[in-house]
Amino acid sequence: MTATPGKPYSPSVRDTLTLLALPLVVALALPAAFAGGGTRRWFGGRAESQRAEAQAAKDAAAAAFYELDTAQRDLRISIETITAVDDSPAARRVVADFEALGRRIDEASQQYIEAVDAHDLDRDELEASVAAHARTELTKAKDELANVKRELDRFGDSLGPLIGKAETQLARLAPAVERARQGLLAASNALDAVRESGLRADDLAARLAALAPELTKLNQGAGQHGVPETLERAERVAREAEGVRVEAERLPEKAAEIDHRLVSLRTRAQALTTRAGQVDPVLSELRRRFTAACWQDLQHVPDQAGENVRQAELKLKEAQSARDAQRWPDATALLSTVRALLNTTDESVSAAGDRLRRLNAVQKDPQQEIDRTRFAIRDAQRLAMTGRNTPDPRQARPLDEAVARLDRAITTLEGRHPDYWHFLTETEAVRQSVARVVAQIREERGGVH
Template sequence: MASTFMRKWFAGDSGDDPVAVEAYGAMTTAFLQSDQLITAIEDGVTAARAIDPAGQVTQQWAPIRERHSAATATYLQLQRPGPDSPYQSAPIYQECTRTLEQVCAEMTRFRNRFSDSLGRARAAQHMAVQSAQQARLDANAAVTALDDAENLPFLQYPSVIAAVDVLAAQIRKLDAVTDSAHRRDVAGAVTDAAAAVHAALAAAPGRGIEAQNAVRSIATRISAVATRAEQMGPARSALLREFSAACSNDLVDNDRVAAAASAAADQELRAARAEIAAARPESALAHCSSARDHLRAADDAVDAVTHRLRSLREIRSDPAQAADKVRFRLRDAQQLALQRDLVGEWGSVLDAQVDRIDRARAALTGVHPDYWTYMTDLEAIDRFINGVVDRMRGRA
């Protein structure tokens, strides 16, 4: 009985064709070899495809993979469903064996040809997986830090909320990314976002002192701006006495602009103090930032009047000097055009600036010449010359 059972599973049963049995065994061996090869190659191809979907590795592998699939389908059709199933004729098995061996040879050549590319792709994929794993550990550590009792008072701080929102968004991206080429970048973004959460929590305890210092600084600046604003009246009067009205028409509302900006800064300061009293230092800092913006506007309004008076007095003391500075830059530009053989392109353009300077100088007439227009005209000519120089030097 035992010998009869064994003959059903192994060669030797008198009813089996030994050649067919041998051919069947060879076919099975060829299939197992092909399966081992495809297992060794496929992960590298998958990694390479993720890096370069249209690359040579992907293109060359596709037809080989299709031929292997077809050969495998044939092999599966020829498998005996059970030990009592009869063997088919040897040529059928031999034909399938030849096909599998050909596919094996193709896969071997492919592996040898692209071994470096496959190795690099596997390494990149491995690094991407490691980066993603580390990023998740970093994210988990950041989330755990949020649960620490010492950090609970800071969870409603805008900086902490913003950092947590960014971390959550980056984690969602990491969960969705399937391309190993981008996984490392996304993982790096997760790690950076986790670090930002830790940084926000670390900075949070000092926000209260920071806000108090900012409030004191803003209060001092508001007082300083008010003191400087007192100079605007005398400066405006001097402008009207010493120069034509056209020289300061655009500054007529600067006192009101400065006053309005200072009042807005003071309102923000009061709001900041209220936020500090309500234990919301970051909101206080936001009000302080707005107060600084208003104070800059107030400073600019004050400076515009005092600087205008000073600039006009300088121009009036020596009008020719201002024109000579522009003429000096013009001569440098003309020399550059000669040195670079660009006279044909820029010579007439630069020569025209001489007339512009002369016309600006000639317009200074009357008891109260329009020094402001003179100054702005010279500045416009100077900017134009600088633009031509940049073009000649290839910078624009």
């Protein structure tokens, strides 16, 4: 019997296991002995009775020994299952406890073996006292084996949660590894299909090649790399392979999208070149009809717009080169830069025309802007007084300041050269300050009003 995993049987243990078959052999041999005329010296009924009882004790001890050996072997499989998956302190304690039980098993087994070796129950002239002593020793050995077996059973029962956890992980292992393999195969097939369409997909091929060492480790198995590590590796490989597959399948669509964006952004750049050329006439009219404060911040727009368009066209050429070389990330990044440049240009060019439109409107009828702002203030004042006899100073003060600020803005329209742009920016600022007061009131009242 082995006490710890991997320890070989001693010769005496194997000899003892052989003894299990002896009662049957003896039973078969007795009739032949009588038939052949063999004789045996018998020393009375009491001696033979003691011999029989000792033999029964020996058989019972052998059965107990076999049961304990079988239980130990079965439990060792469970321990190995746990240690293959779990390296937690609880699992390490289980191993230590099993080794301690192994030492107890060795001691009980040695006691049994010594009892068997010490008494030859088939010896002629076996005295009754010797047989009785043998029976006592063998019964004692059997009882000790049974006691240790009960300890082993209790220990095995306590392993339920750890074994369940380990078996769950082991059950996940094979499917996870198979998913990883299938994922790599699908990614490889997707890359082959892309290449057949004329796209190289070098970056995706490099990512897939980087997974080859991981596949080698998966093929080497959990016995070499551990179950938790193998599970984590399989899940990661499957995830990364899936990413390669998805990107490979989308690559033709991405190439078509980049081609479309190249055409679209070229067209937009050309349109902005035309629009940028219209800023100078707008500025000329602004200079002629309004004060410098109304247009001086827009003087840089024509030059800046032209420079932005030139930069955009340069980046478009670089993006086209990247696309032709199938450097997809570079092409995408360059097109994003072009878009940002054109967006900025669009905003600045639009600002000049928008400025002229707003100044024309306020010059023609400033009262509309005044009424709009006063309405916002009065609406906020009504809200501040709802459910109150006197306004909250935290809200009344900024609203009073908004009234005063509007009045000051109106006075800037007086005189020979009104600053309409200052008036417009002031009324916009007043409405924003009023909106902040309204938001504060509604937040404090839980959004009821």
